[in-house]
Amino acid sequence: MGVAVVGRDTLVDRARCCLDEGRPVLLEGPAGIGKTAVHRTLLDAAARDGWLVLACAPTEIEQSLPFAALADVLAPLADRAAQLSPPQRAALGGVLLTGEVTGPVDERAVGAATRAVLEAAVADTPRVLVAVDDAPWLDPPSERALRFALRRVVPRVAVLVTARSDRPRETPLGLDQGATGALLERVPLGPLGVGALHHVLRAETGATLPRPLLVRIAEDSGGNPLLAIELARAVLRLPQLPAPGADLPAAPSLRHLVAERLAALPPATRQAIRLAALSGGPTLSGLARAGVAPEDLDAAEEAGLVAVTGEEVTFAHPVYAAAVRGDVPPGVRRRLHRLLADTARDPDERARQLARCVDAPDAAAAAEIAAAAARQRALGAPEIAAGLYETAARLAPPEAAGEYARWRLAAAQCRYDSGDYPAARAAAERVAEELTGPARVEALLLRAVVGWSADEAAETIVATAERALAAAPAGSALAGRIHAHLSMFRDAPDPGRWHAERAVVLLAGSPEDGPVLAGALLLLLYHEVRAGLPVRAELLERALALEGEEPSWLAGTVPAILWKSFDEHGRARERLHRMLDRAVVRGDEPFQHELLCHLGETELLAGRWADAAAHLAAARELGEQYGADSAGVDWLEGLLFAHRGRLAEATRIAEDGLRRAAELDDAWRLRIHTQLAGYAALMAGRMPEAARHYGVLAAAMDGLGLVEPIAQRTEPDWLEACVGAGDLTTAEAVLERLAARHRRLPRPWATLALARSRVLLAGALGRDPSEALAELDAARAAVPADVLPLDRARCLLVAGLAYRRVRRRREARDALTAAAGEFEALGAAALAARARAEAERTGGRAAPRQLTGTELEVARLAAAGRTNRVIADTLFISPKTVEANLARVYRKLGVTSRAELGAAMARGAGADG
Known part of the structure; x- marks a missing residue:
């Protein structure tokens, strides 16, 4: 499915199912929502499935051209005109301009001729589709002829029509009337989500936008792909991306449109509209305190700019509000913000307005704005909080050095929490350069954490954290927090265990650091297991007791990692889903990405591969949106490909990963992709190659001191490769290695x-x-x-x-x-x-090669041209079950396509007896 209809899979399947059943389908939605893209996708699918497609796409200018649309629809049937009666043949010749027109075209004859050729087409071709894109632009004669004919041939002929829902009119072609109306399926197209828009914008603009900016574009466009594309192009034309909280630029055409509407409004209405646009959530009472009378909004409502519902004042589209704000001169804008600040009753709204009108240092304003930032942060809006904290720091007077440092750090942390790693990295580096003492240490630690999450080189991350440790007060809780993070950053078990032990000692007397202490205990357990030491259950119990209902971000996944390594998949799955739910509520997308990868691996081990694929696809999409490294997802998808027999793809992923590991000198990436390369070679029967990869992997783990590689179960595959390659000496050594691993754990x-x-x-x-x-x-x-x-x-x-x-x-x-x-x-x-x-x-x-009862039913329906969705609904099974049965049918009958299947079924293949 093309990028133009990404996010519409379910909708497309629903429409195809209805068309298969002969039910008319009406795609509805506002302009720019993607109706035409879905329409074309359905037409392409119908053509591939062997349908006779009779389509037209009328435009506004063609409304004045009689029979222009009908001529497009019937053009593929022109050769059937000879079979019609003389009056109908003459009428159709006039429509198609294939005969001499000597007088007025008889519209009744045209309708009858249209019906006749459609019925003739159905007799020869069982699957006929009449499709009209943007039906309201049909020229009236074409509309009448199609209305007449379709009423009489549906459901033998399938019908697909698109129409705008933001211009209420009667249903096109009378599809809602009579027997046809009982069959009509209305399929509304709603707004696209952030994930779908990410793919659309990347395809249309060639750029990958930061996740917070993408979310704002989705909000301002209302999920409309056309508007989102225009907004993204306007953003990309700027010298630099808009700062958080700044308005997104409107497309020039839209700015011009809004400017024209504003110019036609009375002065009082223009003032009211500006105040409404600058307000966080305009209401009649709030605007009244700023001097706006209710009647001042009447002209704007009549112009279609705003709607007044009860107390609420809403713009007809979010982009309108941005265009209005962009039209306000800077000086006027500051005065209006001050007016709104002085009349606001909500403290957060007052702080927001103060942040836009106060320029000079102001301790009171800074404190108000910082308090609002803290509330927004608590509410799960870190991007908004970051902008407010930065403003508060900018307005802090020189004597408020402590507050300045605290607010700058908080702003950088909020940038990180929002998933904007480049902004968080830059903010943390600036704070580390400007500040001294503990604030500088915190900034360095945050810089290391950002690097860890953004998959920077391990040496850089560790070096930054060690700089922080060197500057921290010896024996302090702050030093303990740094040790805990260094334990996470270090890949080798022994250094990781040493840092975890120091963290546990230093944080034991710091109640406010309970979550970090829980993480340190988990990391200590993790590194002890990896070093080959016995599992200390008391460490896990103590950590779980400390974290309570909120798993620690620092190593919170360790219990799940251990449980899935113990094959306790249900236990691991439950914890990971609980953590994922909390991450979704908080809007913590980087952590969601990590958790989705762990869930993918859990389901991969459990044999629930469809679930694994879904988790990995979600992780990849999320990672692309905020710029995460894809190594982990690539590795797991490669393993899934190898399991499913898609060995060329698995090998390509492994080779790309190994090449990237060499470029970055990344030991972890080297290990996982070496494992994938070995497994893909093993499944392909390339035993010497597989044995070589596994030998390299074992040497890398031994060099790291990794006695128990928790996630990697390579010994049985390595032994199989050695046996296949004839290296029985190594195979015996590998068997002992596996036996020792089993004895330990x-x-x-x-x-x-x-x-x-x-x-x-x-x-x-x-x-x-x-x-x-x-x-x-x-x-x-x-x-x-x-x-x-x-x-x-x-x-x-x-x-x-x-x-x-x-x-x-x-x-x-x-x-x-x-x-x-x-x-x-x-x-x-x-x-x-x-x-x-x-x-x-x-x-x-x-x-036996005979088909089972279910396989036979699935095969018969597939051979008859039914889609997987229709087969699933007919047999009351899931589409995945249909796919699995078809795979077995193909294998048993020795066919590779539905066309070959149809021929095999016609011969009676697979039947019992």
């Missing part, structure tokens, strides 16, 4: 991996596999089926190969066939194909 995945690896190695060494196979059966029985479905299926595959090697063909065939079924249920295409191939090599009766 027994977990379900390691239980399965150890049993699988022993069967593989026994076969490679020519030993009797009976004991290893018994251990593998016991391991599968000990691990519930829904905990590690991929690992369990791989155990079956290895067992089948071992049984075949010792000529126990029936057990081999049963194990391999069962493995193929489990792989197919997961969507592990490459492994499923391998298991099927290995099963066929066992000899004996081949696995």
